[in-house]
Amino acid sequence: MTAPPASDQPFAATSDEVIAVRGLTKRFGTKTVVDNVDLNVKRGEIVGFLGPNGSGKTTTIRMICGLLKADEGEGTALGHDIRTESAAIKLQTGYMTQRFSYYEDLTIRENLDFVARLYDLRPRGETIDRTLERLGLADRQNQLAGTLSGGWKQRLALAACVMHQPKLLLLDEPTAGVDPKARREFWDEIHALADEGLTVLVSTHYMDEAERCHRIVYIAYGTIVARGTVAQVVAESGLKTWVIHGDGSGRLMNELRTLPGVEQVAPFGTDIHVVGSDGGALEKGVTAVARERNLKAEPGETSLEDVFIKLMTDAQALEQ
Numbered sequence: 001m002t003a004p005p006a007s008d009q010p011f012a013a014t015s016d017e018v019i020a021v022r023g024l025t026k027r028f029g030t031k032t033v034v035d036n037v038d039l040n041v042k043r044g045e046i047v048g049f050l051g052p053n054g055s056g057k058t059t060t061i062r063m064i065c066g067l068l069k070a071d072e073g074e075g076t077a078l079g080h081d082i083r084t085e086s087a088a089i090k091l092q093t094g095y096m097t098q099r100f101s102y103y104e105d106l107t108i109r110e111n112l113d114f115v116a117r118l119y120d121l122r123p124r125g126e127t128i129d130r131t132l133e134r135l136g137l138a139d140r141q142n143q144l145a146g147t148l149s150g151g152w153k154q155r156l157a158l159a160a161c162v163m164h165q166p167k168l169l170l171l172d173e174p175t176a177g178v179d180p181k182a183r184r185e186f187w188d189e190i191h192a193l194a195d196e197g198l199t200v201l202v203s204t205h206y207m208d209e210a211e212r213c214h215r216i217v218y219i220a221y222g223t224i225v226a227r228g229t230v231a232q233v234v235a236e237s238g239l240k241t242w243v244i245h246g247d248g249s250g251r252l253m254n255e256l257r258t259l260p261g262v263e264q265v266a267p268f269g270t271d272i273h274v275v276g277s278d279g280g281a282l283e284k285g286v287t288a289v290a291r292e293r294n295l296k297a298e299p300g301e302t303s304l305e306d307v308f309i310k311l312m313t314d315a316q317a318l319e320q
């Protein structure tokens, strides 16, 4: 007897996969906003979910935790079917939404108390104390949430979504608008939680945050167009970069943009980074222009930002 085609097999996660979904598709009206997405995340991994605005990150996250029903596709989160067992998934998942969603006119402690009641956590007082200590919020526990800075608000939101000791954290742009020091502290906390075995899927627009993830997945217009470690994604882009030192003027940048092989030109102080897929043409053009002006040009490192801009531009071209 011949085996049925792979797509007819029931879909099962391996024992170390906390998220294993395939073919996820979501339509709003006639628009397909998530199109045939496969995603696998292993226990203890921190996976960055990146992509332009409106590319389907939030929608995918919401389908994974069962807040939104997929139109097509299947899979599991924490071993539970995302289509039929959303209650079990929600109990073991912490979901930090994009917008601060706690009560501004309650204190930090009162907000946590409210969440602890929702989950019926016991003993409630001790659980809140432990969470306040763990997230460094104990000294501010009586401060009204509405008077907190962005960084402290995010810390409260994180406290509220880890208090019930979830096994999976879904973070949707958790540090938008937060200053660099608070962001770094937030990420130290995320890594500490992952070291304890928590699995994290985090959407972000920040390159430095993408670089802090074990792996990244890039989605554009609902379709995943790159995935892997940062080094893999950069290498697979095939982009080459040259740096011209000593003249970051707009006039030189405009001239560089007209050269064959040049796809991106970006100023970095008095340097200009020139990026393209055709390494030979890029080198020829850039070195000739630099020689004419007596400027130094040398090969540089391609950044993740360069790669994302290319992925976005390519995806836009396909959409049109």
Ligand SMILES: Nc1ncnc2c1ncn2[C@@H]1O[C@H](COP(=O)(O)OP(=O)(O)OP(=O)(O)O)[C@@H](O)[C@H]1O
Pocket: 028, 033, 051, 052, 053, 054, 055, 056, 057, 058, 059, 060, 098
């Ligand atoms: N409930 C809804 N009804 C109709 N359209 C929706 C709904 N929710 C999302 N969309 C649309 O689906 C697309 C994907 O949105 P989504 O929020 O998933 O993107 P995103 O990648 O998270 O974006 P951002 O980075 O801006 O947060 C967008 O075009 C959005 O306008």
